[in-house]
Amino acid sequence: xxxxxxxxxxxxxxxxxxxxxxxxxxxxxxxxxxxxxxxxxxxxxxxxxxxxxxxxxxxxxxxxxxxxxxxxxxxxxxxxxxxxxxxxxxxxxxxxxxxxxxxxxxxxxxxxxxxxxxxxxxxxxxxxxxxxxxxxxxxx
Amino acid sequence: xxxxxxxxxxxxxxxxxxxxxxxxxxxxxxxxxxxxxxxxxxxxxxxxxxxxxxxxxxxxxxxxxxxxxxxxxxxxxxxxxxxxxxxxxxxxxxxxxxxxxxxxxxxxxxxxxxxxxxxxxxxxxxxxxxxxxxxxxxxxxxxxxxxxxxxxxxxxxxxxxxxxxxxxxxxxxxxxxxxxxxxxxxxxxxxxxxxxxxxxxxxxxxxxxxxxxxxxxxxxxxxxxxxxxxxxxxxxxxxxxxxxxxxxxxxxxxxxxxxxxxxxxxxxxxxxxxxxxxxxxxxxxxxxxxxxxxxxxxxxxxxxxxxxxxxxxxxxxxxxxxxxxxxxxxxxxxxxxxxxxxxxxxxxxxxxxxxxxxxxxxxxxxxxxxxxxxxxxxxxxxxxxxxxxxxxxxxxxxxxxxxxxxxxxxxxxxxxxxxxxxxxxxxxxxxxxxxxxxxxxxxxxxxxxxxxxxxxxxxxxxxxxxxxxxxxxxxxxxxxxxxxxxxxxxxxxxxxxxxxxxxxxxxxxxxxxxxxxxxxxxxxxxxxxxxxx
Numbered sequence: 001x002x003x004x005x006x007x008x009x010x011x012x013x014x015x016x017x018x019x020x021x022x023x024x025x026x027x028x029x030x031x032x033x034x035x036x037x038x039x040x041x042x043x044x045x046x047x048x049x050x051x052x053x054x055x056x057x058x059x060x061x062x063x064x065x066x067x068x069x070x071x072x073x074x075x076x077x078x079x080x081x082x083x084x085x086x087x088x089x090x091x092x093x094x095x096x097x098x099x100x101x102x103x104x105x106x107x108x109x110x111x112x113x114x115x116x117x118x119x120x121x122x123x124x125x126x127x128x129x130x131x132x133x134x135x136x137x138x139x140x
Numbered sequence: 141x142x143x144x145x146x147x148x149x150x151x152x153x154x155x156x157x158x159x160x161x162x163x164x165x166x167x168x169x170x171x172x173x174x175x176x177x178x179x180x181x182x183x184x185x186x187x188x189x190x191x192x193x194x195x196x197x198x199x200x201x202x203x204x205x206x207x208x209x210x211x212x213x214x215x216x217x218x219x220x221x222x223x224x225x226x227x228x229x230x231x232x233x234x235x236x237x238x239x240x241x242x243x244x245x246x247x248x249x250x251x252x253x254x255x256x257x258x259x260x261x262x263x264x265x266x267x268x269x270x271x272x273x274x275x276x277x278x279x280x281x282x283x284x285x286x287x288x289x290x291x292x293x294x295x296x297x298x299x300x301x302x303x304x305x306x307x308x309x310x311x312x313x314x315x316x317x318x319x320x321x322x323x324x325x326x327x328x329x330x331x332x333x334x335x336x337x338x339x340x341x342x343x344x345x346x347x348x349x350x351x352x353x354x355x356x357x358x359x360x361x362x363x364x365x366x367x368x369x370x371x372x373x374x375x376x377x378x379x380x381x382x383x384x385x386x387x388x389x390x391x392x393x394x395x396x397x398x399x400x401x402x403x404x405x406x407x408x409x410x411x412x413x414x415x416x417x418x419x420x421x422x423x424x425x426x427x428x429x430x431x432x433x434x435x436x437x438x439x440x441x442x443x444x445x446x447x448x449x450x451x452x453x454x455x456x457x458x459x460x461x462x463x464x465x466x467x468x469x470x471x472x473x474x475x476x477x478x479x480x481x482x483x484x485x486x487x488x489x490x491x492x493x494x495x496x497x498x499x500x501x502x503x504x505x506x507x508x509x510x511x512x513x514x515x516x517x518x519x520x521x522x523x524x525x526x527x528x529x530x531x532x533x534x535x536x537x538x539x540x541x542x543x544x545x546x547x548x549x550x551x552x553x554x555x556x557x558x559x560x561x562x563x564x565x566x567x568x569x570x571x572x573x574x575x576x577x578x579x580x581x582x583x584x585x586x587x588x589x590x591x592x593x594x595x596x597x598x599x600x601x602x603x604x605x606x607x608x609x610x611x612x613x614x615x616x617x618x619x620x621x622x623x624x625x626x627x628x629x630x631x632x633x634x635x636x637x638x639x640x641x642x643x644x645x646x647x648x649x650x651x652x653x654x655x656x657x658x659x660x661x662x663x664x665x666x667x668x669x670x671x672x673x
Contacts, residue, residue, distance in 0.1 A: 025298055025567055028333075028542065030550035037564045081560060113298070116333070118542035121353035123382065124549025 024059075024097045024110035031089040031120035034061075037081040038097055038110060048077045053099035058106060059084065064092035064114045090119040143519040145366075145473035145484040148378065148528065149506075150349060152326050153180065153492035154204035154291055156607035156624075157658050161215040167424060168620055172210050173223040174430055176269070177258040179496035180211075182503040184272050185261065190507065191281050195514050198522030199506075201273070201492065202326035204287040205313040206605070208270065209658045212317070217267040224259045227430065230420050231255065234408075234431070243448035247433045250451050274318055283524035285324030286314040289659070292604040293554045295333035295542065298567040301574045302604065303336065305666045307343040309601065309659055316661065323347065323526050328606050329554070330354075330380065330489070330545035337371045337539075347376035347525050349489055353549055354540035355379040362536050366476055366484035368528060370535045377540055378525060383472065384488045387465060395465070396499035400450065400457040403434045404498060406443045432500075458501050462508035470520055485528055489545075559612040562625055566603050569632040570667075573600045576636050577667035588644045593664035595652050596635040600667070602656060603628035631656070 021041040026034050036059060040048070047053055057077045061070040061084060070093060075082045077099070086093050095112040155175060160166040187197045203211075210216055231252045238244040265271045276282045288294060289309040297303055307325070314322040325345040327336070332350045340348060352365050355377065361369060365379035388394055407428040409417065420429055434446035435454070469486055476484040495502030513520055523531075546553040555563070573596060580593060603625055611621035631652055638644045 023567075025563070027296055027298070027555060027563065028551070029555045030548060030552055035555055035560055035563070037560075037567075039564065039568075080564070116542060118550050119357055121357045121541070121543075121549065123353035123356050124351075124543070 022110055024095060024112040026093070026095050026112040026115050028115040028117050029083070031118045032085055034084050034086060034093065034095075034115060034117065035081065036084060036095055036112065039080065040077075040109070044099075044109060045078075048099070051102070053077065053101060053107075056100065057109075058098040058100065060096050060098065061086055061093050062096070064094050086117050089117050092116045143473075143483075143521050144477040145482075145486065146521045146523040146528070147384075147469055148200065148485055148487045148523055148525060149198075150200040150202065150326075150378075150487065150489040150525075151183070151492040151495065152202040152204075152287070152489065153207055154202070154287060154328075155207050155210060155493075156605050157206040157209060157290065157602060157656075159210065159213060159216060159655065159657065161654060164219065164422075167422065167427065168617060169216070169219060170223070172216060173220050175493050175497055176211075176220055177224065177227075177255060178430070178500070179493050179503075180269060181258045181261045182254070182496045183492065183506070184269065184276075185257065186503050186507045187276055187282060188272065190510055191276070191279070193511075195510055196280075196522075197276075197282055197510055198524055198527075200283045200285060200324065200524050202285045202287055202324070203273070204291050204326070204328075205289050205310050206291060206658065208286075208313065208317050211269050213657075214267075217262075221259075221262065221267070224255050224262070226420055227255045228252065228259070230417075230429075230431070233416075243450075244433045246451060247449050248431075251431055270317060277318065283324070283526055284318060284322075285326055285525075286310045286322045287326040288328050289313065290601045290605040291328040291607060292601075293328055293331045293544070293551060293606045293609070294336055295331050295544075296551060296555060296563065297570070297604065298563070299570045299574055300339070301577070301667050301669055302570050302600075303339045304342065304670065305597070305601065306604065307339050307345070308666050309662060311343045311345070312661070313659060324349075330543065331551065331554075332540055332544070333542045334371075334539050337373050337375060340375050341373045345375060347378060347529060349378050349380065349487065350540050351543045351545040351549060352379050352382050354543040355538070357541050359538045361538055363480060363482050363484065366480075366482060366486065368485070368525075368532060368535045369538045369540075371539060372537060376525070376529050376535060377538075378485070378487045378528075379540075380489045380545065381486045384465075384469065384486055385490070387468065388488065388490060389494070395461045395505065396494070396502070397436060397439060398457045398461065399436050399438050400453040401436050402432055402449050402454065402500040403436045403443070403446050404432065404500070406434045406446055407432050454501050455504060458504045458508055462505055462512055465505075466509060466512055466518060466520065470518065473520065485523065553613045554606055554609040556613060558615075558618075559609040562609055562612075565625060565629045566600075569600050569603060569629045569636075572636050573597060573632060573664070573667045574669065576639060577664050578669055580639075581665045581668040588646055588649065589639055589642075590664075591653070592635045592639050592644045592649055594662050595649060595656070596632045596639070597662055597664040597667055598656055598659055599628045599632035599635065599652070601662075602658070603632065628656070 024038045026036045029035050056074045058074050060072045063070050070087055092114050094114040096108050097110040098106040099109050158168045190197050234248045238248050277284045288306040292306050323346040325348050327348050330351045332354050355361050355365055365381055369377045408431040409427050409429040435449040437446045608621040608625045612618045
């Protein structure tokens with residue numbers, strides 16, 4: 001799970017970009033984490049391979065309501081997926097993915113969709129009383 | 141007797157679509173055979189017995205489109221008949237083997253009755269179990285609802301077109317099966333996010349069910365989970381009551397864990413001599429075969445120290461628990477009536493397969509409970525959602541919170557390190573499907589191209605099923621789940637590629653249409669963007 005630090009102000013966009021070429025998609029998992037996955041077109045993937053970008057990409061999270069930064073984490077460019085810990089429950093976030101150039105400058109490569117993080121509830125513990133409880137037991 | 145409140149019992153029946161017409165070796169098809177023999181037929185029989193005695197069950201039954209399709213699949217029906225014959229043959233041998241063991245002989249006879257009753261019900265309805273369910277609904281005895289087309293976790297779908305397709309296909313499927321529009325929609329795993337509302341409305345659904353915290357932590361619900369609410373666009377929302385859920389669901393301290401009840405995890409498939417069982421095991425060696433002769437005995441008792449199951453002792457426990465469950469509901473209703481001044485509705489939602497398959501005595505519990513309400517003239521009535529909505533005053537408007545009924549109350553079981561590879565895979569094929577639907581939706585297409593696009597849509601829907609993620613998560617049949625996801629995605633990619641290249645391989649297409657033959661009348665245009673639909 002990537003630990004977040006505060007990043008720069010950027011803009012997000014609601015609509016998913018074409019997954020056939022470049023894409024960064026975010027899904028809310030629970031009140032404490034989101035899952036992101038990304039894909040680069042062959043041209044950008046080649047740029048990572050030939051060293052035009054550093055091997056680690058940065059993913060920055062933003063609050064959708066005012067586009068202020070909510071955190072940043074780094075991942076291997078070809079890991080293609082990551083879990084992030086947004087700072088506040090119940091807020092709407094979007095993400096942006098940056099490549100780092102040899103001079104250290106960050107270049108935004110991808111924007112994600114926006115997602116709302118759930119709010120945690122003490123009642124959620126009761127949710128374990130579903131079929132999962134039975135199915136988890138292994139047969140001898 | 142008038143009641144101070146009511147109970148809504150919702151049973152969600154679902155299995156992933158498993159159909160391998162070319163092979164008899166897929167153990168996963170046994171899930172269907174077991175569920176039919178142990179759950180679906182016993183529940184139908186309970187409902188029919190109650191109706192025959194003038195007792196209205198008033199139960200809500202959710203039948204997922206994938207299960208509905210399996211119940212109507214003739215190849216599976218034939219295999220189901222063979223499965224029942226095979227079990228009855230084994231039970232004949234078991235009667236002989238246990239003749240001098242009265243502790244087990246009684247249970248063998250019980251299983252013999254279970255399977256012969258199942259065979260008789262199938263024979264009575266010519267193998268079509270939708271017929272009695274349809275009749276029960278038509279007579280107002282039960283209410284049947286649907287779920288998303290392939291039981292997708294809807295908040296985890298990346299494209300709005302996929303949401304619309306999952307709901308719209310489910311609504312059409314229900315109409316074809318039950319000759320009426322569906323009123324209710326079971327959110328798979330109670331997984332909800334506010335983004336679903338417009339699509340629920342668009343597909344004509346009147347009500348949904350959510351987990352308790354979806355409502356409890358929304359905009360100040362006046363009556364907690366004990367009344368219906370409505371979303372801003374007019375879809376009614378019922379929420380699961382945690383207390384009654386816990387009493388039934390929990391295998392640790394819930395009713396199914398009673399010491400007298402049948403032990404699920406000790407199975408003849410592991411106890412009997414392997415050579416003796418060989419004709420019934422198939423090619424895969426030892427596995428559960430559904431005959432279980434021991435009782436739970438105690439939660440901490442090892443499997444090899446369990447005591448023989450005694451059907452009479454189990455039935456006595458059923459009666460005690462049914463009485464206990466009803467007295468607790470009446471006390472709950474009295475308390476809510478006194479403290480809040482409301483006539484509460486207690487919503488109990490359970491997987492249907494809990495009753496009979498996992499909890500062997502579950503159907504008997506249900507029957508005992510419903511008979512007691514009548515025989516003891518208890519001030520409690522079972523209502524269906526449509527009845528409740530039609531009779532209650534204007535519900536409070538609120539927007540439920542993001543939630544599910546899975547572990548920890550959100551989406552962790554379906555999105556974690558064991559199964560997250562699914563999402564990029566599904567997102568890509570969904571997008572290709574949407575693009576193809578938009579491109580071809582208003583074209584007059586040659587029949588093979590139209591069929592290829594329709595089959596691609598089936599493959600995409602099947603790839604979106606939540607069951608593959610769940611099986612990977614629990615580490616059960618993970619290889620099968622992975623192969624299903626990958627093959628549906630690959631089939632969709634191949635078909636869409638062939639359409640774009642104008643080279644549809646009709647032999648391959650026919651094979652896929654035979655194997656993954658769900659939603660016969662599916663039109664690929666359901667995946668087109670709303671503005672183009």
